Amino acid sequence: MNLLKILMQRELRLIMRTGYLLRLISLFLVLMTLFIFGHIIHSEPEILKILLLVQFLSITIFIPESLGYEYHNNTLAETAIAGRGTLLIILAKMLIYWFVNSIISLVFLIPYINYPTIGFYIGIVVATSLLITAISLFVSILTINLNRNTPLVLLIASPLYIAFLLYGTSMIDHAGTAFVATKTLSDLKILWSFCLIIVPSSIFSCSYLLSRIE
Amino acid sequence: MLTCHNITLENPSSTVFFKLNFSALPGSISIIKGPNGSGKTSLLKIIVGLIRDYSGDILWNNTNTKISIETFQQNVCYIGQANALIPDFSVKENLKFYASLKGNIGLLDSALHYFDLNKVATNRINNLSAGWQRKVELSKLILSDASLWLLDEPDNSLDEDSLANLDGLLKAKTRDGRGVVIVTSHRQIGDKVSYINMLDFKK
Numbered sequence: 029m030n031l032l033k034i035l036m037q038r039e040l041r042l043i044m045r046t047g048y049l050l051r052l053i054s055l056f057l058v059l060m061t062l063f064i065f066g067h068i069i070h071s072e073p074e075i076l077k078i079l080l081l082v083q084f085l086s087i088t089i090f091i092p093e094s095l096g097y098e099y100h101n102n103t104l105a106e107t108a109i110a111g112r113g114t115l116l117i118i119l120a121k122m123l124i125y126w127f128v129n130s131i132i133s134l135v136f137l138i139p140y141i142n143y144p145t146i147g148f149y150i151g152i153v154v155a156t157s158l159l160i161t162a163i164s165l166f167v168s169i170l171t172i173n174l175n176r177n178t179p180l181v182l183l184i185a186s187p188l189y190i191a192f193l194l195y196g197t198s199m200i201d202h203a204g205t206a207f208v209a210t211k212t213l214s215d216l217k218i219l220w221s222f223c224l225i226i227v228p229s230s231i232f233s234c235s236y237l238l239s240r241i242e
Numbered sequence: 243m244l245t246c247h248n249i250t251l252e253n254p255s256s257t258v259f260f261k262l263n264f265s266a267l268p269g270s271i272s273i274i275k276g277p278n279g280s281g282k283t284s285l286l287k288i289i290v291g292l293i294r295d296y297s298g299d300i301l302w303n304n305t306n307t308k309i310s311i312e313t314f315q316q317n318v319c320y321i322g323q324a325n326a327l328i329p330d331f332s333v334k335e336n337l338k339f340y341a342s343l344k345g346n347i348g349l350l351d352s353a354l355h356y357f358d359l360n361k362v363a364t365n366r367i368n369n370l371s372a373g374w375q376r377k378v379e380l381s382k383l384i385l386s387d388a389s390l391w392l393l394d395e396p397d398n399s400l401d402e403d404s405l406a407n408l409d410g411l412l413k414a415k416t417r418d419g420r421g422v423v424i425v426t427s428h429r430q431i432g433d434k435v436s437y438i439n440m441l442d443f444k445k
Contacts, residue, residue: 034342045330098328105292106326109315110343240294 035107035120042094043128052086052129056136076149079133080156087129087160092168094121099172104238114238118169118231122161129157148216155219162223162230163188169237243267244289244390244421249298251284258284260445261298264438266390266421271412274425276440282425283323285440286392289423290320302390319386323394323425325379329368333359333378336367341385353384357407372399380408383415391415391422 043049059078098104108114133153141149170184244266251258258281266272274282287293289300291311300307307314327336337354341347354360357377367375376399383391397405416422 031343034339038339041331041335042328101329102322102324102326103328106320106322106340107343109290109292109318109320110340113312 032116032120035116036124039120039124040128043124046094046097048090048094049128049132051090052082052132055086056082056132060136076137076152079137079153083129083133083153083157084160087125087157087164088167091121091125091161091164092171095165095168095172108238113235115231115235118165118234118238122158122165122227122231125165126154126158126161129161130154133157151216152219155216155223158223158227159219162227165234166230166237169234173237173240243301243303244423245301245304246285246289247299247301249285249288249296249300251281251288251293251296257445259440259443262438262440262443264436266423268389268419268421269416271416271422271424271435272438273435274423274438274440280440280444282440283394286320286322286394286423286425290318290392291315317388318390318392319383319388320392321379321382321394321396323398325375327367327375327378330366332364332366333370334363336378337381337385340382344385344387346385346387349385353381356384356411357381357404373401373404376400377404380404380411383411389420391420393422394425396424397426 056079059082095104098107104117107117130153134150137149137153138146167188246262246264249262250260262285264272274285276282284293288296289307291307291314302314302317328339331339334350334354337359338347338350341350341353354363357380359374359377359381362370362374367378370378376396380396396408400408412422412424
């Protein structure tokens with residue numbers, strides 16, 4: 029537990045120091061501004077779509093970047109050796125990226141959401157962030173393991189992203205109906221079920237892949 | 243005690259080294275020598291578990307490291323040819339993180355003091371010269387209580403004073419019973435050392 033805490037502290041410091049937070053907030057501001065000036069925001073689900081899009085973009089861009097950064101300055105291998113295994117490195121990275129993205133998303137989301145539906149939207153943001161983080165970490169480590177053969181990785185990973193995007197889009201379309209709608213609640217349950225399956229399996233597979241890095 | 247038994251490393255076009263054998267005893271320094279490309283760095287990476295595609299056995303206190311590489315790694319301090327430092331962190335932050343990993347945060351001040359890093363403690367790594375960066379990397383030795391040190395060209399970029407400090411550290415720690423395996427192609431370190439010549443294991 030103490031080791032996980034140390035790794036998470038370092039990850040958080042790395043995020044702050046490498047300008048991740050600033051870039052994430054800038055990405056939100058740019059997209060929100062574009063959407064607002066385009067007058068296409070009519071409802072809460074529209075806002076949610078923007079948030080999910082930003083989450084998707086930020087996590088899928090920045091996690092590979094962060095992992096590549098550590099790989100190239102040799103600290104990834106050193107931490108794996110000195111830190112007694114790779115499982116905790118993956119877990120720490122995933123928890124921090126999930127936490128930071130969820131928090132930032134919620135900061136932007138909350139002013140736009142009416143009270144009765146807030147729980148539902150928070151659930152979607154938190155679950156989505158967790159899901160994308162897990163998938164993105166898996167793809168990043170796969171990329172490193174396959175000697176940065178990006179086309180091959182994209183070929184393997186695209187179905188994961190596409191399936192998630194299709195599902196996410198349909199779910200958000202349903203979300204406008206109402207918080208109390210049974211269909212929406214069941215969609216949220218399915219999303220959480222995805223998380224419960226994908227997240228632990230990603231952690232273990234990432235850890236295995238990372239341990240194979242030469 | 244570390245024992246390498248019949249280690250062979252092959253790449254797609256050739257054999258890097260063939261049936262390499264050597265032992266590193268507690269309290270001794272073993273120096274791996276050889277020309278560029280003879281596999282010195284690869285040998286250290288094999289020992290520490292960063293390369294797994296090899297044949298042969300590595301025994302740590304008579305237990306094969308393949309059985310539990312993580313247990314073995316807890317007993318090893320590996321300093322690679324390239325530094326493992328986060329460029330956007332300060333000297334102190336880098337060492338503090340390593341000390342935390344090793345559970346030796348109390349030794350942080352000693353580590354900063356040994357290579358005279360106090361004056362650059364708050365500087366970021368990417369603002370330091372190669373020599374200072376190497377000294378930060380080597381300071382991790384102070385923070386590690388590992389019983390085996392694996393050092394790949396530790397003397398790169400060091401000035402005369404720092405080389406003397408490094409030699410003093412190596413001698414002191416081997417007296418305490420640590421085993422040290424060093425890859426170096428540049429110089430002698432003391433008299434009581436054993437040499438492994440990579441050219442002896444060419445196919």
